[in-house]
Amino acid sequence: MKKVILVKTDDPEKRKFNLVVTGPVEKVVEINPVSVYLKGTPGESLESVVTITPSEKYKFSILGMAQKINTKIKAQLMEPKGDEKSWQIKIKSTSDKADDLYDVLTLKTDSRYRPTLTIRVYAIFLKKQESKS
Numbered sequence: 001m002k003k004v005i006l007v008k009t010d011d012p013e014k015r016k017f018n019l020v021v022t023g024p025v026e027k028v029v030e031i032n033p034v035s036v037y038l039k040g041t042p043g044e045s046l047e048s049v050v051t052i053t054p055s056e057k058y059k060f061s062i063l064g065m066a067q068k069i070n071t072k073i074k075a076q077l078m079e080p081k082g083d084e085k086s087w088q089i090k091i092k093s094t095s096d097k098a099d100d101l102y103d104v105l106t107l108k109t110d111s112r113y114r115p116t117l118t119i120r121v122y123a124i125f126l127k128k129q130e131s132k133s
Contacts, residue, residue, distance in 0.1 A: 001025040028058045028113045038123040042097050046123055050089040052107070060111035062087050068104040073121050075105055093123035100124050 005019045030053045038046035054060050065077045072095055078088040093101060101123040106116055 026057065027055055028111065029054050029060075029117065031117065031119065035120045036091055036122065038091075038093055038121070040123075040125055041128050042095055042099070042125045044094070044125070046093045046125075048091045050091065050119055052087040052089070052117065053085055054111070058111060058113055060109045060114070062117075063108045063110055065089070065108075066106050068106065069102065071101045071103050072099075073101055073103040073123055075103075075121070077107075089119065091121055093121075095123070095125040098125050098127045 001024065002020065002022045005021065006016060007019050008016050030051075032051045032053075033048075036048045036050060038048060040046045052062070062077065062079075065075065067073070067075060073091065073093045075092075076090045078090060080086055089105065095101065101121075103121045105119040105121060107119070109115055109117060
């Protein structure tokens with residue numbers, strides 16, 4: 001990783017200069033997918049699963065999950081079973097009319113590096129196009 005930061009000072013000789021910060025970045029968690037996009041027609045049941053895998057070096061547990069908007073998008077957190085290391089979130093959405101739904105899932109963890117994780121969920125229900133003959 002490399003970041004360049006512009007530093008402004010009151011030094012008349014050097015009012016501005018670039019400070020370069022470099023270093024390795026280690027992955028703390030893998031979230032797949034990071035955002036969920038569901039698309040269907042009214043009456044359909046749309047489903048997806050998000051997998052959350054903590055890295056071996058930075059293991060953590062998920063303490064809870066909250067939905068920001070609490071729409072017709074339902075999410076269920078599943079703990080790892082047995083030797084599994086991954087958590088799962090089962091997401092399901094239904095609507096009986098054409099609708100655009102959105103929600104944000106916030107996961108609270110016991111990790112000092114990633115105390116919260118955020119997953120955005122979109123569910124779009126489009127009317128069926130009638131064919132013209």
